Amino acid sequence: MPGRVEGKVAFVTGAARGQGRSHALRLAQEGADIIAVDLTGQIDTVPYAMSTPEDLDETVRQVEALDRRIVATQADVRDFDALKGALDAGVAQLGKLDIVSANAGIFSFGTLDELTEEQWNDMLAVNLTGVWHTVKAAIPHLKANGGGSMILTSSTAGLLAIPNIGHYVAAKHGVVGVMKTAALELAPFNIRVNSVHPTSVNTDMIQNSAAYELFAPDLTPEQRTKEALAPRFQTLNVLPIPWVEPVDISNAVLWLASDESRYVTGLEVRVDAGQLLK
Amino acid sequence: MAGRVEGKVAFVTGAARGQGRSHALRLAQEGADIIAVDICESIPSIERYYPGSTQADLDETVRQIEALDRRVVARKADVRDFDALKSALDEGVAELGHVDVVAANAGVFAFGDKTHEVSDADWQDVIDINQTGVWHTAKAVIPHLIEQGTGGSMILTSSTAGLKGTPNVAAYTASKHAVVGIMRTLALELAPYRIRVNTVHPTGVATDMILNEAAFKLFLPDVEHPTKEQAAEVFASTNALPIPWVEPVDISNAVLFLASDEARYVTGTELKVDAGYTIK
Amino acid sequence: MAGRVEGKVAFITGAARGQGRSHAIRLAQEGADIIAVDIAEDIPYNVHSGATEADLAETVRQVEALDRRIVASKVDVRDFPALKAAVDDGVAQLGRLDIVSANAGVGGTPQLAEEFPEDQWQTMIDINLSGVWHAAKAAIPHLKAGGRGGSIILTSSEAGIRGYANMAHYVSAKHGVVGLMRSLAMELAPYSIRVNSIHPTQVNTDMIQNSAIYDLFTGKQGSTKEEFAAASQAVIALPIPWVEPVDISNAVLWLASDEARFVTGVPLPVDGGNYLI
Numbered sequence A: 001m002p003g004r005v006e007g008k009v010a011f012v013t014g015a016a017r018g019q020g021r022s023h024a025l026r027l028a029q030e031g032a033d034i035i036a037v038d039l040t041g042q043i044d045t046v047p048y049a050m051s052t053p054e055d056l057d058e059t060v061r062q063v064e065a066l067d068r069r070i071v072a073t074q075a076d077v078r079d080f081d082a083l084k085g086a087l088d089a090g091v092a093q094l095g096k097l098d099i100v101s102a103n104a105g106i107f108s109f110g111t112l113d114e115l116t117e118e119q120w121n122d123m124l125a126v127n128l129t130g131v132w133h134t135v136k137a138a139i140p141h142l143k144a145n146g147g148g149s150m151i152l153t154s155s156t157a158g159l160l161a162i163p164n165i166g167h168y169v170a171a172k173h174g175v176v177g178v179m180k181t182a183a184l185e186l187a188p189f190n191i192r193v194n195s196v197h198p199t200s201v202n203t204d205m206i207q208n209s210a211a212y213e214l215f216a217p218d219l220t221p222e223q224r225t226k227e228a229l230a231p232r233f234q235t236l237n238v239l240p241i242p243w244v245e246p247v248d249i250s251n252a253v254l255w256l257a258s259d260e261s262r263y264v265t266g267l268e269v270r271v272d273a274g275q276l277l278k
Numbered sequence B: 001m002a003g004r005v006e007g008k009v010a011f012v013t014g015a016a017r018g019q020g021r022s023h024a025l026r027l028a029q030e031g032a033d034i035i036a037v038d039i040c041e042s043i044p045s046i047e048r049y050y051p052g053s054t055q056a057d058l059d060e061t062v063r064q065i066e067a068l069d070r071r072v073v074a075r076k077a078d079v080r081d082f083d084a085l086k087s088a089l090d091e092g093v094a095e096l097g098h099v100d101v102v103a104a105n106a107g108v109f110a111f112g113d114k115t116h117e118v119s120d121a122d123w124q125d126v127i128d129i130n131q132t133g134v135w136h137t138a139k140a141v142i143p144h145l146i147e148q149g150t151g152g153s154m155i156l157t158s159s160t161a162g163l164k165g166t167p168n169v170a171a172y173t174a175s176k177h178a179v180v181g182i183m184r185t186l187a188l189e190l191a192p193y194r195i196r197v198n199t200v201h202p203t204g205v206a207t208d209m210i211l212n213e214a215a216f217k218l219f220l221p222d223v224e225h226p227t228k229e230q231a232a233e234v235f236a237s238t239n240a241l242p243i244p245w246v247e248p249v250d251i252s253n254a255v256l257f258l259a260s261d262e263a264r265y266v267t268g269t270e271l272k273v274d275a276g277y278t279i280k
Numbered sequence C: 001m002a003g004r005v006e007g008k009v010a011f012i013t014g015a016a017r018g019q020g021r022s023h024a025i026r027l028a029q030e031g032a033d034i035i036a037v038d039i040a041e042d043i044p045y046n047v048h049s050g051a052t053e054a055d056l057a058e059t060v061r062q063v064e065a066l067d068r069r070i071v072a073s074k075v076d077v078r079d080f081p082a083l084k085a086a087v088d089d090g091v092a093q094l095g096r097l098d099i100v101s102a103n104a105g106v107g108g109t110p111q112l113a114e115e116f117p118e119d120q121w122q123t124m125i126d127i128n129l130s131g132v133w134h135a136a137k138a139a140i141p142h143l144k145a146g147g148r149g150g151s152i153i154l155t156s157s158e159a160g161i162r163g164y165a166n167m168a169h170y171v172s173a174k175h176g177v178v179g180l181m182r183s184l185a186m187e188l189a190p191y192s193i194r195v196n197s198i199h200p201t202q203v204n205t206d207m208i209q210n211s212a213i214y215d216l217f218t219g220k221q222g223s224t225k226e227e228f229a230a231a232s233q234a235v236i237a238l239p240i241p242w243v244e245p246v247d248i249s250n251a252v253l254w255l256a257s258d259e260a261r262f263v264t265g266v267p268l269p270v271d272g273g274n275y276l277i
Helices: A018-029 A053-065 A080-094 A117-145 A166-189 A209-215 A226-234 A246-257 B018-029 B055-067 B082-096 B120-148 B170-193 B213-219 B228-238 B248-259 C018-029 C053-065 C080-094 C118-146 C168-191 C211-218 C225-233 C245-256
Strands: A009-013 A033-038 A070-074 A099-102 A148-153 A191-198 A268-271 B009-013 B033-038 B072-076 B101-104 B152-157 B195-202 B270-273 C009-013 C033-038 C070-074 C099-102 C150-155 C193-200 C267-270
Touching: A009 A018, A009 A080, A009 A117, A018 A033, A018 A053, A018 A099, A018 A246, A033 A053, A033 A080, A053 A070, A070 A080, A080 A117, A099 A117, A099 A246, A117 A148, A117 A166, A117 A191, A117 C118, A117 C168, A148 A166, A148 A246, A166 A191, A166 C118, A166 C168, A191 A246, A209 A226, A246 A268, A246 B248, B009 B018, B009 B082, B009 B120, B018 B033, B018 B055, B018 B101, B018 B248, B033 B055, B033 B082, B055 B072, B072 B082, B082 B120, B101 B120, B101 B248, B120 B152, B120 B170, B120 B195, B152 B170, B152 B248, B170 B195, B195 B248, B213 B228, B248 B270, C009 C018, C009 C080, C009 C118, C018 C033, C018 C053, C018 C099, C018 C245, C033 C053, C033 C080, C053 C070, C070 C080, C080 C118, C099 C118, C099 C245, C118 C150, C118 C168, C118 C193, C150 C168, C150 C245, C168 C193, C193 C245, C211 C225, C245 C267
Parallel strands: A009 A033, A009 A099, A033 A070, A099 A148, A148 A191, A191 A268, B009 B033, B009 B101, B033 B072, B101 B152, B152 B195, B195 B270, C009 C033, C009 C099, C033 C070, C099 C150, C150 C193, C193 C267
Antiparallel strands: none
């Protein structure tokens, strides 16, 4: 039986690890070839270790182990020319583009009156402008392809607020604006654009000491274990789980990427364990 | 490769034809057994728009499911009649062993009158079927889902009219908004049991419900006998994607995603399959 | 009779003309003193011209004609230290701060998402989103210090609720303002500081009354104001082509006043039913 995205080519940003790697693998499992980019480096205002070149190599290894092709490039979504160069090269090698997963993103913390200019600007540059760059780089290829599906990774924080991350909330709300506009502009070309809105996902972005401090300021650093934090994260959700796994987001991405959702555009698809109901 | 809902049992209301039949078949293709109900009758206040389903329609659904080598328990039942609905479901669960997925799909479409000109009887039929019927479906199935203790997925069929106003379609719009309220309440109540509840919101779907002259005239009031081609043009203008309507299977594919374990952490959402209708 | 915001002090960005001036005057009519800022110069990449120092002086004149005090400064919301200094100076002179209207914004130049040059995108985000954050950031310490709560009103747009083709940067920034509003509302609720956003449809100001916007709405070159009015009316449920600045000011006034004392975190459309359609 052919895979659900058999023969398609998908562009995934932030593909070195976490959700991005999961998206690349899930799409590859269902028959897609992958164009992967990742910064594989650190941004000063991000309080956890970001991805490495070795992470991106591991994504390549796992996609190739599925017998799919992958073109992986170190590129920063803030640098439009570099991003476009990576995508153009990928399309040149793999022949076309059908799917875009604008997934690259960062996380940092601070109340709105305490955030520094650098924290605010880095956040908007990566999580909002980076998404627009991805969309902008992909549109000519998708038009040439006669259609396609873009999935922009927002967050439940793109639909509601969570204190101490106002810059993240603003950027992720902005992503919804990009999504809706792109959906309208691109509908005549059979290009669909949707956003996904995860609750907490079990990746390095939340499983780190800075995030733990945000959720458990009353505990000592030694007390802040994953087990101790789980009940705190669980209070965000309605379903009795602390966080979802990357593959849960990938399954939503897969549905939106596939022709099963051929008439679905302009949606905010929540994979949020009911967080928005609270 | 195992189907995406392999080994599950799905309860589908309004399964004789249209979206309901499509849901039953799509779920069966991916490995589910089906409990199917349908009123199999014309409803007097709706007949002036389009004819009701028949026993022959439901029999055809049964035939197509069995052709996929899946089991099906089909009963003639009206979602307005809780006792009849519950009996049909209980018989299905007794025969098939359990129930995991619910597609509360049965519904009717009445339209054309200004809100203040709708008769009480017409209003009541739409509310009873589209709103109370969904509640009845939930009420019948929830005890099974809780007792089984294995979670579950309920998919309630709303509409783009469950999210936006639609002039001259008062009862339908009210009933479909109400479905969202039922969904949000159930999602909260049932989350501790890992029972997920979501709505789907189709734009126009190519079924008897909209492919009829009365519906065409809603969009083309000045044309005496509007054709499907004329209607297609107007329907297309309401969608962002360049299509007049979607096919039943497009809704079924969304139902399938929500029914499957791939959506195991998706609950309380309004999932639109609307070709961009609501973003225009 | 006491005014509805009698004795309060309001900080308004983009106050030289248009909605900002209207907010200043409406709040002053109801008893507020005003801290007004505006860039008062042209900004690149906009289809409308910028406000001028003469515009800002006219706002001052009109507020003073109402016998209210006003401290006005020529400031760019992108420059946080300058904005903070203007607020600090205004509070020093007027004694307190109660109300913030983060109104300054630009309309940009319509283009498809993939065609915006980097600097146009960045300018939009800097002014219409980061500038709003700057206004809140500069005001919050004063609101907290006052200990009387307060009301922050962020000007978003219909484009903060729905998408429009050819305005991806504006739509993104205005959606971002809603996120900012929600975060602020949560963070400041313990201090009884309320934060809401308003979402106007087309407002009868220079931002829409120009040929580029006429053509954007009608989809053809060289459209007249009358043709624009018809196209604009088609997206509004009420039989009007646009609303007036005072209609937005009346919403700001209500949110600013104690009449709305338990209203926070709300996106308030003033749109003639635009969102319904």
